[in-house]
Amino acid sequence: MSSVAGLLALLLHLALVLAGAPLLLGLLRLIKARMVGRAGPPVLQPWRDLLRLMRKQPVVADGTSWLFRSAPAVALAATCTAAALVPSFALGMTTAPVGDLLVIGGLLALGRAVLALAAMDSGTAFGGIGASREMTFSVFAEPVFFLIVFTLALITGSTNLDTASSVVNAGVGLRISMALGLVATTTLAIAECGRVPVDNPASHLELTMVHEAMVLEYSGRHLAMIEFTAALKLLLWMSVIAVLFCPFGIAPHDGPGATLAPWLWLLGIAAWAAKMVLLAVALAVFETIQAKMRVFRVPELLGMALLLGLLAVIFLFVSQGFAQGAP
Amino acid sequence: MSGPALAVLASAVGLLLALGVATAFSRAKVGFWGALLVCGAGAVVALVYLIGGAEPAMLTLPFGLAGQSTILALDGISGLFVLLLMLSGTAAAAASLDDHGHPPATAPAFPVFLGAMLLTLLAGDAFAVVAGFELMSLASFVLVVTSHREQSVRAAGVLYIGMAAIAGVCLIAALALLSAHGISFAAIRAHPPEGWRAAVVLALVLLGPGSKAGLAPLHVWLPPAHASAPGPVSALMSGAMTKIAVYVMIRLLFDLCGPAQPLWWGLPLLAMGLASAVLGAFRANVETDVKAVLACSTIENIGLVTIGLGVALAARAADLSALAGLALGAALLHVIAHGLFKTLLFLCAGAIQYGAGSRLMGRLGGLLQRMPITGCAMLLGGACLAGLPPSAGFASEWMLLQSVLGAVRLGGLGLQIVVCVLAAGLALAIALAGCAAVRLVGVALLGRPRSATAIAAVEAGPPVRWAMLGLAVMVGLIGLFPGAVLGLAAPALRALADTNLAGRADALGVSAIARAQGYVPLGVALLLAIAAVGIMLVLRARAILGHRGGPAWDCGFGAPPDWLPFGDPLTQYSAGGFSQPLRRILGPVLVSATVSVDMPRPGDTRPAMLREHSQDPASQYLFAPIAALRAHMSGLADRMQFLTVRQILSVMVTALILFLIFIAVLEQL
């Protein structure tokens, strides 16, 4: 894609993603409510909440430092940067050369570390418990992430998200490694976004809080930024799953000098929106069926995802052995 | 260009040793100022040498072992490590100037330490290497026991000198096996070892310089020694001395043993590197002393470097020169980055020890507001420790992960499964390091102060601040321009593996495959800046700025009472509490952690006690059995004292008869 088209695609992508993240969250809450027989809040409610929070002046705890006040902005900046690197409806945006899977993982780790530090800065027991549990889960989530990247790099030959997606779009067949990778990525996404069964985003009980405990002290525009970050992270992980494992309908690279193809972009946007809605419905059903796990069972869950990732890589070695010396 | 550079650096060695002697007869500041100036000049010389192409140079000194001459040499590999040593030494010497009115009695050993390390790097024959290595161990031992009045410091010193002696013996043995045809490096290179001799050399190198670098399972000396030494000394030990040991390993295994070694040579390096990485990172989560945490994280980072070296060694043997270049580049970049940011972190730890009155994390807190420059420097160092983009730690870890991804091409299915397990373990170690960094910064710098000395903490003096600022700027630049450091390492890559990173490392970023996309730190930093500016603009337009202060919400507990102006320190998370989930899950597996609860009977008013006991697996499975064996053998030997005259005579006669049988057998053959 030419650079002008790439820039336009990037701007449109950012607009869609930033506008759509709270809408996705609203849709998720609506479906969960309907499934348990409640009427549920309207889909636009998270946007209304964010705008309301922005209009309120934050109350900051005594004794906290500048890090507490600037952490929400840093975390949001890191998540926005990661969101700019994950393609949604078109490959070949301007940021494609920077969009490495390991870099995206690193940016999400930056956001998480900054929020954990801010939680420790609040000087309360809730902050400590949230930070400690969040970092412990991340210890078990990182190996899963790296093995998924390993699987994809072996199948597609690169850790760059754009290149990997193009190769998968061109067709890799029904591979069991991809299926195992999909299961592992879904488990990882649930753990990273703090959804049931790893964490309950709607709870306010100390025993069940992880992410909520970290951000307990925030209010006003700080809280608005943090809630937006959480919604953006959920959308980001769903986009990662969509672009890596079912990239049908995404507007491909056209090579240098190609012109804009508006209908390809429209198809891409429609496909992406449909995938997001489908994933939201699936997540809502899963969250309604599942109960939240004990905190000390979560590393077991992530350990099983790690073993699935290990199996995926082992099966890849087997089939690559066949590809090289096929009978 | 290279000849004069070597001459300047050789005279720097002499100057530093002379400075040591001079300091013994005058004030301590003489030694520190002299070391600062010499190291600063040395850094400039090394930089100019590396930029100028790093042609190999040799210098012969007229004195040496048994009347022979000693050879000094400089090439791309040693030039890179000299640059790191000089930068670290400048910062450490500057920080030592701030001695708070109590000049340490061991000040003369400081320039000697620096001189010995420089001599090890400049060595061109076996004698110079051993001389430098041993002098380095001795000088650092003297420095470690500076506060020898404390029992823990004395114990740490004894363990340190014992392990250093073992390392020295193994190094001498390895060099002896290699020097069958002469002790100069040129002679050794001309006759590389083969077969069993090469395998024994590999084992001795891993035991000797490997234990000096802190590879598991020979790492037990590192945390106590680094924690007991004064701040700038532990900065040098962690940042520079471990890298000197890595340099000796690289020189012996890659250069002197030649490129014809088999593929399995990489495997012990991979195994020991992975064990060090995981164990070091886990222990960094468990320790409660700031310096011990940093020392355990040094073990982890040395493990990462060794993994890169293992992949490079195996790739070179398998003729995959592109992979070898990538892995070696990752290892060398991590050496430079870690050397600098670990020096920075230890300087911060030293400033905290003096300024806030304690090294224990349970007595710190709230230091970010009271010691702003130290706090910001520690934040930057912590980001590098955790490997967060766009810091220097992430760049080298990215390259290392890419080289492990490429290592699947090394061999058959068995080796591929090993690489798979290595990848999972590597990611686990990196994640554990991130958790340890958040814990260290969160408990020591943030939150409410946990003791009176933390409330009254003072910032470090001007020399330390300047040293921290300089190091922070360098670390930041390395993070944004890793290609520049890799350009400086290009002569080393050419010398070690006959490869280069053309097309893969330039001013913009690094990549794994030539002309493919990779990691562009400037791009990431630019996007982060644009996002931050965008957020600021939106907030300015839509949100109410400013904030109100108030007591922490804490689910409704209200303000603390007047007699606790900073709140009750016990209602904050402690370092032990932060790592409790990790200790509970990984503790029994990694460090044999056991928990015992002692509950009083009903009616008894004494408090219940919860005891956690854990032991480093190297101590438990390696050193404790060896110590028990030694005790057993000395018990056996003790019995020899109480033999009767007849028994002593029969021992001597048996020895004589065995010797005669041996001669008879030899005569027959």
Added chain:
Amino acid sequence: MEHFGYGTMGYDVAHMLGGGVLLLSFALLSQRRIAALINIYALQAIVLAAAACWQGFAQDAPHLYITAAIAFAAKGVIIPLALHRFVHRLNLSGSVDTALGIFPSMALGVALVALAIMVVLPTTSQSQALTREDLALALSVVLLGLLMMITRRTVITQVIGFMSLENGLILAAVGVEGMPLVVELSVAVLVLVAFVVFGVFFRRLRAQFHSLNVEHLDRVGSAHR
């Protein structure tokens, strides 16, 4: 008879189904509740039936359809229902008693899969890719069934481990082209399994009620109501 080569859609479907059986073996290892264990075993038998169907289509061998029907009807429907009923009537405990923790046994399972692959692939270098991979998967399922039998203490789990081991054997039998007497083998193994299952439960019944009289079951059941 044609066999699907590596890279074709037929190959992909066959090894997805085989991989599904393996994945369900892992799911069996990770369960804590008996009811879920029986349901997953039923699912594994259904996936095995699908794999046998596909192999019947691929190898153009109609007798494999009969094997698939047996697997579906007997092992997918009848035996799980009978097991559910036994567990309920005999009031057996609802959770699994493990001798080795869940995560270590799964890690051991992955190591056994790697071992099975490393054993099967070099020794079958003369055969087609599909057969080799099927044999590797089948051996893995057998080893995982054995692992389940030795690391779990409850009787039900040992019986299910034995039956999943037998699933692995059937998977190997349908994967090899031209293997004779597959249907007879299936029926024989089914009869063996039935004897094992009933034998275990009759012993339990006699231990609990000191009688093999099935009327007692109904009386006890009605007394509980």
